[in-house]
Amino acid sequence: MDQTRRRPNVRGQGDRLRDEIVTAAxxxxxxxxxxxxxxxxxxxRAVHIAATSVYLHFPDRDALVLAAMQRCHEDLVRAGDEASAAEKGPGARLRARILAGARWAEEHPGLYKVLHESTVHRRLGMPFKEVMVQRTVDDVRACMDAGVAPADDPTTVAIDLRTAVNGMLSQRINEPDLPWPPAEEQLDRFLTKLVGLPAPRRRRRH
Known part of the structure; x- marks a missing residue:
């Protein structure tokens, strides 16, 4: 008998097994x-359970991928919220959220690819990603309301910004050998050109 097989959860611990399956995925x-x-x-195999046990929680692979991506998105939102809350002023909070998302993508390039480029995304969509879109819209609106960015439609500006940021991150992951400038500087240019935030002062390179 396989000694590595996982012991069954006791009654009422089905959610715990589901969590372990998502973690492995x-x-x-x-x-x-x-x-x-x-x-x-x-x-x-990674969770040491029978394949039939996975089907008790997820009817197919797409459902499991969606659950895994939802967890990743929640992690990404949480990282942005924490970074934003640590800053003062709407411009700094928006910038912190964008930079936190970029750091997450650099740390988890495989997950970022699946989150934005997967076949599941193309087939079914990922409606939970609307949370991040709304966070960005709210941050952009706050910048406009405070006068640190010119008045405009915050939804349009936020979508333009997300398109630029997501495209940049995807290209960096897919084409790592290009002569990329520092990510922070590129993101700051997006914030200046697309949102209208003042360009940060930087030391000149020697």
């Missing part, structure tokens, strides 16, 4: 950077 997706390469059997 997140870890594997970060390594694979491709949802099509993920199999429910492989996830089951």
């Amino acid at each position: 997140v870890r594997m997706l970060d390594e694979l950077a491709d949802d099509e390469a993920l199999s429910l059997r492989a996830v089951a």
Whole structure:
């Protein structure tokens, strides 16, 4: 008998097993950077359970990928919220949120690819991502209300900003050998050109 097989959860601990399955899927997706390469059997092996046990919580691979991506998105939102809360002033808070998202993408490039480029995303969409969109809209609106950015439609500006940031991060992940400028400087240019925030002062390079 396989000594590594996981002991069954006691009655009422189904949510705990579901959490372990999602955790394993997140870890594997970060390594694979491709949802099509993920199999429910492989996830089951990682958790030391029978493949049929995965189906008790997720009807198919797409459902598991969506659950994993929702957890990643919640983690990304939380990182942005914490970074934003540590700053004073709407411009600094917006910048902190954008930079936190960029750091998360650099630390989890595989997950970022799946979150934005996966086949599941194309087939089913990921409606939970609206939370991040709304956070960005609210931050941009706060900048406009405070007069640190010119008045405009905050939703349009926020979508333009997210398009630029997400495109930049995806290209950095997919084409790492290009002569990229520092990410922080590129993001600051987006904030200046698209939102209208003042350009930060930087030391000249020697």
